[in-house]
Amino acid sequence: MNYWLMKTEPNTFSWDDLVNKGRDHWDGVRNYAARKHMMEMKADDLALFYHSVNEKSIVGIAKIVKEHYPDPTTDDDRWVVVDLAPERKLTNPVTLDVVKADSRLTNMVLVNNSRLSVQPVTEQEFKIILELSAQ
Incomplete structure (x- = not known):
């Protein structure tokens, strides 16, 4: 299993939107790395x-x-989407400031390239985020 971080503007598509839909595709990505x-x-x-x-x-x-499959929001076949479903809400949100302050997360992509909308997360980083959420 791999772990990821997917960024969204909550006024465009929020966690609650995903929960309400139950499943949706992640569209609009127009960055080659993402x-x-x-x-x-x-x-x-x-x-x-x-x-x-x-x-x-x-x-x-x-x-x-x-x-991944072709992004249905564009005719440009370079872009793809994936479908995702909510697994669970975190006990407590983990802010970017908390992530940056934790020395165990200094190599996390979010800390070093916070603009990338879809990014890999290591298993260890994922576990640390869950730990921070429980505090």
Whole structure:
């Protein structure tokens, strides 16, 4: 299993939106690095769901339920989507400031390239985020 972090602006598509839909595709990615990560995702991989902009917090865990396929929102065949479903809301959101302050997470992509909308997360980083959420 692989782990990921997927960023969204909550006023565009929030954790609650995903929960209400039950399942949705992750569209609109127009960055080659993010696309590469989406193409590497496998069914049952887990993704940290991150609210960007004002909140800057990891708020939930989603599961990849369908591997990449052409993005239905564009005719440009370079872009793909994956389907995801909510797995569970975090006990407490984990803010970007908390992530940056934790010395165990200094190599996390979120700390070093916070603009990338889809990014890999190591298993250890994933476990640390869950630990921080429980505090």
